[in-house]
Amino acid sequence: MKNEFKVIAELIEKDIKVLDVGCGDGILMEYLKNNKNTNIRGLEISKSKVQECIAKGLTVIEGNAEKDLKQFPDKSFEFVVLSQTLQAFLNPELVINELLRVGKKAIVTIPNFGYWRVRLHLLIKGTMPITKTLPDEWYNTPNIHMCSIKDFFYFAKSRNIKIFKSLAINNQNVSIINDSNLTIKNFFADLGIFLIEK
Amino acid sequence: MNTENNIKTLIVKKPLKLDCGKTINEFPIAYETYGTLNEKKDNAILVFHALTGDQFVTGLNPITKKDGWWSYAVGPDKAIDTKKYFVICANVMGGCMGSFGPSHEDPSTGSAFGTNFPVITINDMVNAQYNLLGHFGIDKLFSIAGGSMGGMQVLQFISNFPDKAKTVIPIACTSSHSAQNIAFNELGRQAIAADSNWKDGDYSSKDTIPNKGLAVARMAAHITYLSKKGLQEKFGRKLQEREDLKFGFDADFQIESYLRYQGSVFVDRFDANSYLYITRAMDYFDLAKQFKGNLSDAFRATRAKFFIISFTSDWLYPTQENKDIVIALNSIGADVGFVEIESDKGHDSFLLDVPDFLSALKNFLDKSYTEN
Numbered sequence: 001m002k003n004e005f006k007v008i009a010e011l012i013e014k015d016i017k018v019l020d021v022g023c024g025d026g027i028l029m030e031y032l033k034n035n036k037n038t039n040i041r042g043l044e045i046s047k048s049k050v051q052e053c054i055a056k057g058l059t060v061i062e063g064n065a066e067k068d069l070k071q072f073p074d075k076s077f078e079f080v081v082l083s084q085t086l087q088a089f090l091n092p093e094l095v096i097n098e099l100l101r102v103g104k105k106a107i108v109t110i111p112n113f114g115y116w117r118v119r120l121h122l123l124i125k126g127t128m129p130i131t132k133t134l135p136d137e138w139y140n141t142p143n144i145h146m147c148s149i150k151d152f153f154y155f156a157k158s159r160n161i162k163i164f165k166s167l168a169i170n171n172q173n174v175s176i177i178n179d180s181n182l183t184i185k186n187f188f189a190d191l192g193i194f195l196i197e198k
Numbered sequence: 199m200n201t202e203n204n205i206k207t208l209i210v211k212k213p214l215k216l217d218c219g220k221t222i223n224e225f226p227i228a229y230e231t232y233g234t235l236n237e238k239k240d241n242a243i244l245v246f247h248a249l250t251g252d253q254f255v256t257g258l259n260p261i262t263k264k265d266g267w268w269s270y271a272v273g274p275d276k277a278i279d280t281k282k283y284f285v286i287c288a289n290v291m292g293g294c295m296g297s298f299g300p301s302h303e304d305p306s307t308g309s310a311f312g313t314n315f316p317v318i319t320i321n322d323m324v325n326a327q328y329n330l331l332g333h334f335g336i337d338k339l340f341s342i343a344g345g346s347m348g349g350m351q352v353l354q355f356i357s358n359f360p361d362k363a364k365t366v367i368p369i370a371c372t373s374s375h376s377a378q379n380i381a382f383n384e385l386g387r388q389a390i391a392a393d394s395n396w397k398d399g400d401y402s403s404k405d406t407i408p409n410k411g412l413a414v415a416r417m418a419a420h421i422t423y424l425s426k427k428g429l430q431e432k433f434g435r436k437l438q439e440r441e442d443l444k445f446g447f448d449a450d451f452q453i454e455s456y457l458r459y460q461g462s463v464f465v466d467r468f469d470a471n472s473y474l475y476i477t478r479a480m481d482y483f484d485l486a487k488q489f490k491g492n493l494s495d496a497f498r499a500t501r502a503k504f505f506i507i508s509f510t511s512d513w514l515y516p517t518q519e520n521k522d523i524v525i526a527l528n529s530i531g532a533d534v535g536f537v538e539i540e541s542d543k544g545h546d547s548f549l550l551d552v553p554d555f556l557s558a559l560k561n562f563l564d565k566s567y568t569e570n
Contacts, residue, residue: 017531047538047539047540047554051557051558051561054558054565055565056565057566057568057569058535059503059534059535060537061524061535062538063536071524071525071528072528072529073529076531
């Protein structure tokens with residue numbers, strides 16, 4: 001399991017109800033179900049990934065986060081997880097609002113556009129950055145709303161969203177982000193993980 | 199038709215009060231089973247059939263001599279694996295394969311009930327079939343499953359008996375018959391009524407059969423089970439055993455010939471009055487209305503695990519109507535999974551060889567059973 005999922009799993013308490021939005025093939029769901037006794041549900045847009053989840057015995061609904069989160073009542077999950085998909089939505093702000101309505105807390109992870117390799121790629125090559133976490137070309141990337149760790153920080157502040165914990169991941173290294181090291185973490189982390197609440 | 203042989207029947211002694219207000223006593227429920235009920239009696243699956251189905255789910259249907267209607271899905275090593283599970287299916291009330299229906303004799307007149315048979319509902323059907331649990335000594339079914347009208351019965355069953363099934367699989371169905379659904383059913387009923395052999399439903403004592411009307415009803419309905427794309431790919435404008443158009447009203451096109459064939463074979467196995475009664479039951483189905491307009495309330499008492507399946511090309515019970523059930527379940531935090539299967543085979547997809555559907559069904563059942 002990738003490091004990002006290990007970090008997310010660490011943030012989630014045992015025996016609670018969790019919704020994984022954009023759950024993919026259900027790797028995180030399966031881990032939470034088996035190791036944290038989580039009552040876990042998933043929402044996934046890809047039919048083939050939904051099939052993979054069913055084959056793993058996971059409860060998943062085929063659907064689109066921008067349209068289908070509506071059906072869940074307010075605060076019906078302790079945690080809602082959104083892993084590396086925020087940047088792919090037409091309206092990320094709406095999705096964040098929905099996550100925070102449906103979940104008591106939300107865990108959002110973003111590929112960091114402020115990462116030094118991303119900056120360097122654009123600076124030196126002058127073309128849209130391609131990295132391990134951002135592997136697609138500009139013309140076929142699903143990522144239409146890229147942001148940096150710093151952007152997400154400022155966004156949360158401006159919307160009165162509480163950031164309980166924010167973590168920077170660079171390869172295997174996980175470190176805490178705070179107001180004083182924000183600029184440095186925004187440079188060296190390729191992934192940001194935020195535990196938020198409204 | 200002689201249907202006495204090869205038909206297992208449970209005579210229900212307990213009186214059943216129908217939605218129409220009448221009470222019936224000592225009525226027959228015809229059923230079939232596949233596989234073996236295990237010692238713990240925790241491997242039973244109750245399958246509900248659709249409008250024109252019957253209890254002969256798989257293998258050779260002893261009456262029609264054709265494959266059972268769900269042979270693709272049910273059988274040894276299939277999605278509903280009869281090596282593992284004990285499958286029960288009953289002919290619905292109002293049907294014509296041995297269960298209490300309009301072709302049965304009315305003791306007060308000595309001839310068939312015909313249209314004197316009480317109007318029955320989906321609710322009446324599942325209440326009647328519930329007696330099979332007692333008959334087999336099953337406290338809780340492992341699963342209930344069905345497509346189309348079978349799916350409606352699944353929804354009604356779990357609503358009526360919330361702790362009697364562990365898993366619930368409504369397929370290609372709706373919680374409430376739409377105006378379009380009712381319209382197509384009415385077309386079929388009117389075709390039957392327009393046949394002079396129908397005799398206001400009293401054809402059996404007049405020794406006639408409204409075959410033409412029933413065949414037209416089947417032809418119209420059959421179109422609704424297929425998709426435009428599927429029809430176009432299979433038939434297009436291909437001509438039927440001729441080089442050119444004949445400038446007449448014979449079946450010039452293959453699609454015409456196909457529909458006529460579908461109509462003609464249907465009348466051999468189905469009763470016209472049963473067609474009226476069962477389509478009526480479907481039209482009356484509105485589960486939310488039974489709960490003052492709140493569909494979620496229909497499922498509030500159950501802890502069962504739901505898996506809802508729809509098909510992309512099904513325009514009779516489209517994905518959105520299946521999703522409405524998912525939404526109602528999610529709004530009360532029920533355990534519900536949902537997938538829309540890609541298929542151009544229309545509403546009939548659930549009866550056909552659609553590998554993505556069959557594997558989803560199998561995976562859901564087998565995984566849920568091991569977690570039992």
